[in-house]
Amino acid sequence: MTTLSERAHEADVPGLEDLDAWFRAANYLAVGQIYLLDNPLLREPLTPEHIKPRLLGHWGTSPGLNLVYAHLNRVINAGDLDTIFICGPGHGGPAMVANTWLEGTYSERYPHVTRDGEGMQRLFRQFSFPGASQATQRQRRPDRSTRAASSGTRWHTPTVPPSTTPTCWSPA
Numbered sequence: 001m002t003t004l005s006e007r008a009h010e011a012d013v014p015g016l017e018d019l020d021a022w023f024r025a026a027n028y029l030a031v032g033q034i035y036l037l038d039n040p041l042l043r044e045p046l047t048p049e050h051i052k053p054r055l056l057g058h059w060g061t062s063p064g065l066n067l068v069y070a071h072l073n074r075v076i077n078a079g080d081l082d083t084i085f086i087c088g089p090g091h092g093g094p095a096m097v098a099n100t101w102l103e104g105t106y107s108e109r110y111p112h113v114t115r116d117g118e119g120m121q122r123l124f125r126q127f128s129f130p131g132a133s134q135a136t137q138r139q140r141r142p143d144r145s146t147r148a149a150s151s152g153t154r155w156h157t158p159t160v161p162p163s164t165t166p167t168c169w170s171p172a
Contacts, residue, residue: 015074019070019071019074022070022073022102023066023067023070025098025102026062026066026069026070026095026098026099026102027062027063027066027098029094029097029098029101029102029120029123030059030062030063030066030094030095030097030098031059031062031094032120032123032124033057033093033094033097033098033123033124033127034052034055034056034057034058034059034094034127035051035052035055036050036051036052036124037049037050037051037052037053037124037125038050038121038125040117040120040121040123040124041117041120057091057093057094057127058091059094061091061092061095062092062094062095062098063095064095065087065092065095065096065099066095066098066099068085069085069095069096069099070099072085073099073103093127094127097123097127101113101115101119101120101123106123107119113126
């Protein structure tokens, strides 16, 4: 079986290798948030101690969201579009966090979750773990900020210019 990168190279399609790499990285980050407590860069063979004792989140939602996010990002950048991706509600939290961590906006909002191995460790540990972030993303009223009960995180709805095109995905 050939990968998307190999097929893109054969067809000489610009940008598909990067798109495939982004998609695979986002999938790994999503599954890592759900399952891994330690050893995020897999520098040693996995052991039961590396796996979270209580798993929350849904892997099945993540690849679809990652695929939409990656392709939408490509279209937005290629066309210099004013677009916002609206996702949810549902169990797409790991995918959305993975993509925003990859692009750097997650670390802008949460500077302690750096874009390196140590930050990846924090990203994985904080997802759906006692005292950390929640397993699901849910709709928030556009005129209010809401406190997420399980994490203590305050979410703010961004101000979106009227010329922005909404793009929605609801995997449920």
